[in-house]
Amino acid sequence: MRDVAIIGVKNTKFGELWGKSLRDIVVEAGAGALEDAGVGGKEIDSLYVGNMSGGRFIDQEHIGALIADYSGLSKNLHVPATRVEAACASGGLALRQAIMAVASGYNDIVIAAGAEKMTDVGSEEASSALAAAADREWEGMTGATFPGIYAMIARLHMHRYGTTSEQLAEVAVKNHKNGSSNPIAQYKNRITVDDVLNSIMVADPLHIFDCSPITDGASSVVLAPADIAHKYTDTPIYIRATAQASDTIALHDRRDITTLDATVVAAQRAYSMAKLRPEDIDLVEVHDCFTIAEICAIEDLGFAEKGKGGIVTANGETAIGGRIPVNTSGGLKACGHPVGATGIKQAVEIVTQLRGEAGKRQVEGAEYGMTHNVGGSGATAVVHIFSRER
């Protein structure tokens, strides 16, 4: 297998982009990443695009072909384009497919993109589309919502470990603070613990400010074999590990309701592949679709003892300047969560940080970064580790 590097990155603005279509935002992200890499269309060997639910959000399937067409990669160049779907982990899996294409030697220059256009439908329809990431027949048909499923994780975590609503709120407060210095973030306003606790209850114990928003956005990265990466950029960022794991589709079938075993296993595989340990990682982008999800993630990735995620967060250990900065981008909570784009956006953030280009939210001296992207309530998890030096 060949070593792989990221040579170009780009995010669109994340938010309610009513004036733009899915194809508009993916082209913006894709062209931006290619420009960042200094790569021309003729050099591109393949394209992978993460997209959860074009069918439900914009009544459009065949997203790979659509994106290749409007990126100018179809009519003359006939570049192969593949859509990757794993609910909210679609982006992370698209990145993983692209890495494997380059590592295997099949392809040299590959684009991994992710995109979701969620605001062309109303919020009820968007919520129903998102609920399709759970087991429709045995969770959805009983009246389960996505916040409801994560609320059951939160309830048991609180019961078993003493985690508090205030500690959950601290996740949102931190991520809004980080998002306030990210130019692409959907929400740049700072919030307080009281703001979270006083916001409306969606699924007890989760308030609306415990939940990530509905977002439009696209992200893209360009990959190349590490051996030729310096031809394109002075600051290639290297892929040290790509790992993925599965678990039961329904939360009720899991070994433990408060642990995402898919995250635990994907992380073990990633650490083993990279020959690194949790204490070697300088910053991590985790899948905080709900505040409890960040608490579980930092535990399951090895950054906090099981049950201590809330305390670690409240102590400031996951803030920028803390022991292990988590979600410097603002995370899904503040930067926004265009579901198919999120896994790629996480990689863009880590690359930006490892290049030292993150401005006010820069983690000084960062050498190793990690991304963690989850599908559904934990049926899919994908973990990547990146490094500044090869």
Place this chain on the structure above:
Amino acid sequence: MSSVPRFWRSIGSRYNLEGTRCKECGEYFYPPRNFCVNCRRIGHIEPYKFKGTGEIISYTIIHTAAEGFEDQTPYTLAIIQLDEGPRLTSQVVGDPENIHIGMRVRSVFRKLGEDGERGMIYYGTKFVPAES
């Protein structure tokens, strides 16, 4: 919920807690599985009707409803472990204030929801607090 055949073909399980059991390893499955996750191809699946008693593992009170459940808010959703072992997701009927983790519950036949005023009405299993 919208799809009639999708609901109809699992009516036995939804009305009467009919699940399955693998004779090879002895594990019970609800929701039903027709392929044993432990024994896989050498498994031997047979039907099994659950007693309908169990306890609450975790729960939430839903204030923003799922599509089709809007007129039921707030409603209690729980993960329940049946006494035979498997866990399922279901609503718990009764005052949300009295629900707690570890509470004993038993299954009851109830209306689940409906597709608007003229659409199909869905029935199925919910749970109620049980005296232990």
